[in-house]
Amino acid sequence: MNEINKNMYSVNIFNFIDFRDYLEKVITVIRELNKAYTYRKLSALFGFKSPNFLLLLIQKKRNLSLESAEHICRTLKLNKAESEYFVLMVKSTLEKKLEAREIITKKMLRIQKGKQVDKLDPQLYELYEHWYYVILREVLILPNIPHKPNFLAKFFEYNLTEAEIKRGLSQLEKLNLIEKKSGRYLVKSNQIKTGNYFSNTYLLLFHKKMMELAQGSLDKYAGNQRYLSSLTLPLNEKLHAKLRELIEEFKFNSLELSESESEQNQVFQMNIQLFPLTKVYHEEK
Numbered sequence: 576m577n578e579i580n581k582n583m584y585s586v587n588i589f590n591f592i593d594f595r596d597y598l599e600k601v602i603t604v605i606r607e608l609n610k611a612y613t614y615r616k617l618s619a620l621f622g623f624k625s626p627n628f629l630l631l632l633i634q635k636k637r638n639l640s641l642e643s644a645e646h647i648c649r650t651l652k653l654n655k656a657e658s659e660y661f662v663l664m665v666k667s668t669l670e671k672k673l674e675a676r677e678i679i680t681k682k683m684l685r686i687q688k689g690k691q692v693d694k695l696d697p698q699l700y701e702l703y704e705h706w707y708y709v710i711l712r713e714v715l716i717l718p719n720i721p722h723k724p725n726f727l728a729k730f731f732e733y734n735l736t737e738a739e740i741k742r743g744l745s746q747l748e749k750l751n752l753i754e755k756k757s758g759r760y761l762v763k764s765n766q767i768k769t770g771n772y773f774s775n776t777y778l779l780l781f782h783k784k785m786m787e788l789a790q791g792s793l794d795k796y797a798g799n800q801r802y803l804s805s806l807t808l809p810l811n812e813k814l815h816a817k818l819r820e821l822i823e824e825f826k827f828n829s830l831e832l833s834e835s836e837s838e839q840n841q842v843f844q845m846n847i848q849l850f851p852l853t854k855v856y857h858e859e860k
Contacts, residue, residue, distance in 0.1 A: 579605065579612075579620060579650055588657050589687050594644070594664035599633045601651065622646040639665050660686045673779055677704075702750060706784040707735060711743045712752055713842045715760045722759045732795070733788075782846075789846050807852070822847055 586604060591597040605612050618629040622643060631637040639647075644665040648658035660683060667679045702708050714720065714727065721727075724740040744760065747753040753760045792801045810818065829845065 579652070588653070588660055592664065592683070594639065594661060594668070595633050595635060597661070597664070598629075598647075602629075602633075621650055638668060641665060641669075656686055673783060677780060702746060703778050703781045705739075705743065705746075706781050707731065707733070707739070708743045708746055709781065710842060710844075711740065712747055712762060715753060715762050717839050717842070718837060785844055785846050786848070788844060818849065822849065 586597065586600050588597055591600070602612075602614075602617060605617075614630045615626040618626050621629060623629060625631075628637060632639060641662060644662050645658070648661050653661060663679050663683050663686070667676055667683075670676050670679060710731075711727070714730065715722065720730070724737045724744065727740045728735045728737045744753070747760075748755065751763060753762050755761075789803070793803065826847070833839070
C-alpha cells in the first residue's frame with residue numbers, strides 16, 4: 576500500500592472546478608474501497624510532512640503549492656491533460672488578480688473541450704466575458720425599438736460593431752434568454768444562474784467593467800444624466816449585515832419601479848458597492 580493505483584478510483588477531474596472538491600471525491604472513493612487509506616497515510620503518499628495537512632487542505636484551512644500539486648498529479652497517476660488541469664485549478668486559488676484568473680479559466684475551458692463534463696456550461700461564461708451581452712438583453716426590452724443589428728450597434732453609447740451585436744443576439748438565443756419572432760426578439764424571463772468558479776470569475780469581470788464605465792461617466796455625461804454618490808460610515812458586524820439587507824430591498828424596489836412603466840426609452844446601469852476601508856478593531860482586554 577505504498578502507492579495509489581488509478582484503477583482504484585474513477586473520478587472525472589473535468590467535472591470539477593475546485594481542486595479540493597476533486598481531492599475529496601477521490602479520497603472518498605479510495606477509502607470506501609480500502610479503509611487502510613487513512614488521511615494520515617494519504618498525506619504521506621501525497622508528500623505532506625504533517626499527518627493532518629490533507630484534511631486541513633480539503634477543509635480549506637490550508638493552501639497547496641504548485642510543487643505539491645505536481646506531486647499529487649504523479650501520485651494519482653494523472654495523464655498530461657488531467658495533470659495540467661489539476662495544476663490550473665490550484666493556480667486559480669493562488670492567483671489574486673482577476674485578469675490572471677480569467678486567463679486560467681480560459682485555459683481550463685480549452686482543456687475541457689471534448690472531455691465528458693457534467694456541470695459546466697461554457698456559453699454562460701461567454702455571456703459574462705462579453706459585458707455588453709447582458710445590456711443588449713435589457714435594450715431589447717425597450718418598446719418599439721428597432722431590433723436591427725446596425726441600429727443596435729449605434730444605439731449603444733460605446734463603440735460596438737454590427738458583428739458584435741449579431742454575436743450577442745446569437746448567444747442570448749442559445750442561452751434561451753431571448754427568442755426571435757416575426758423579425759423581433761422576445762426577452763424571456765429566465766434567470767441567469769451563477770454559482771461555480773467560472774461564472775463567478777466572469778461575473779467579477781462584468782462588475783469591474785461596469786465600475787470602469789461608471790468612472791468614465793464622470794466626464795462623459797452631464798450631471799443631470801448621471802447620479803454618483805458615496806458614503807463613508809462606521810459599522811460593526813450586525814450593522815453591516817443589516818445594511819446588506821437594506822441594499823437587497825432597495826435593489827428589489829428598483830426592479831419593481833423599472834417594471835411599473837411600459838414606456839422605457841433608455842437603459843441605465845446602477846452599481847452598488849459596499850467594502851471595508853479598515854481592518855476590524857478588537858479591543859485588547
